[in-house]
Amino acid sequence: MNLLELKSIGHVYLGRAVLDGISLTVADGEMVALVGPSGCGKSTLAQIAAGLVTARHGQVTRSYRHSAFVFQEPRLLPWATVGANVGLGLAGVAASRREKCDKIAAACRRVSLDEADWQKFPSQLSGGMRQRTAIARALVGDPDFIYFDEPFTALDAALRRRMQDLVIACVANTGTGGLFITHDIQEALRICHRIAVLDRRGQGILDCVSVPDAPGQRSDELVFETARRLLRDHPLFSVVEECDERRIA
Numbered sequence: 001m002n003l004l005e006l007k008s009i010g011h012v013y014l015g016r017a018v019l020d021g022i023s024l025t026v027a028d029g030e031m032v033a034l035v036g037p038s039g040c041g042k043s044t045l046a047q048i049a050a051g052l053v054t055a056r057h058g059q060v061t062r063s064y065r066h067s068a069f070v071f072q073e074p075r076l077l078p079w080a081t082v083g084a085n086v087g088l089g090l091a092g093v094a095a096s097r098r099e100k101c102d103k104i105a106a107a108c109r110r111v112s113l114d115e116a117d118w119q120k121f122p123s124q125l126s127g128g129m130r131q132r133t134a135i136a137r138a139l140v141g142d143p144d145f146i147y148f149d150e151p152f153t154a155l156d157a158a159l160r161r162r163m164q165d166l167v168i169a170c171v172a173n174t175g176t177g178g179l180f181i182t183h184d185i186q187e188a189l190r191i192c193h194r195i196a197v198l199d200r201r202g203q204g205i206l207d208c209v210s211v212p213d214a215p216g217q218r219s220d221e222l223v224f225e226t227a228r229r230l231l232r233d234h235p236l237f238s239v240v241e242e243c244d245e246r247r248i249a
């Protein structure tokens with residue numbers, strides 16, 4: 001069963017077409033990576049898929065029960081503590097105060113936030129801690145579909161790997177599906193079942209590459225070698241490297 005179906009999505013910002021003719025599906029228990037040059041419309045597409053932005057053209061069909069979104073920036077409430085921010089992910093969930101506190105504590109532990117930090121405010125956190133708080137807020141409500149928009153960019157290499165493992169385990173253990181935007185091909189190869197490459201002007205998915213074996217069962221050597229080969233040989237992946245504003249800057 002498909003949890004998400006995008007058909008011929010098109011969008012326009014300020015009279016300029018940002019997306020055109022994008023079709024993509026995500027199946028039950030599948031994590032699909034979305035890669036493409038900076039500014040090609042990845043975040044816009046994810047927000048359209050999640051229902052946060054209404055597409056000008058096309059059709060979105062969502063068959064999941066409950067979704068969560070990890071944005072490119074943490075988007076925490078500055079006047080709320082870590083615990084209260086994570087608790088926002090439980091808004092509307094019928095549970096006792098005790099149960100909610102237990103869920104919040106478990107979510108914080110999953111993203112390696114120490115108990116001493118749960119009463120801190122966002123201004124008292126490092127960039128990586130803020131991002132982990134945002135990830136905990138997404139996980140706390142046990143979503144069956146998660147949108148990740150470059151969620152690990154603020155994390156150091158070790159923590160980034162731990163968070164990648166958390167996503168892999170989440171998908172393998174609970175059948176969660178999702179869309180995972182990243183600029184890091186190795187990250188996409190570690191976490192995802194398929195990689196969709198968006199054209200540099202957001203005009204269609206150039207292609208989808210299926211990654212062999214299940215996420216979590218791929219060795220570092222395989223991931224490294226496959227990334228090197230894709231970037232060298234595959235015309236789709238050269239597009240990700242081209243025109244990246246952050247590289248040019």
Ligand SMILES: Nc1ncnc2c1ncn2[C@@H]1O[C@H](COP(=O)(O)OP(=O)(O)OP(=O)(O)O)[C@@H](O)[C@H]1O
Pocket residue numbers: 013014018036037038039040041042043044045072
């Ligand atoms: N709210 C908005 N109003 C007007 N233009 C917008 C808006 N949001 C995005 N855009 C424009 O749409 C285009 C696609 O932006 P988007 O953020 O989706 O790209 P992206 O692929 O996620 O880039 P990055 O990899 O840098 O995050 C860009 O040209 C951007 O300037």
Ligand SMILES: [Mg+2]
Pocket residue numbers: 042043044072149
């Ligand atoms: Mg973006």
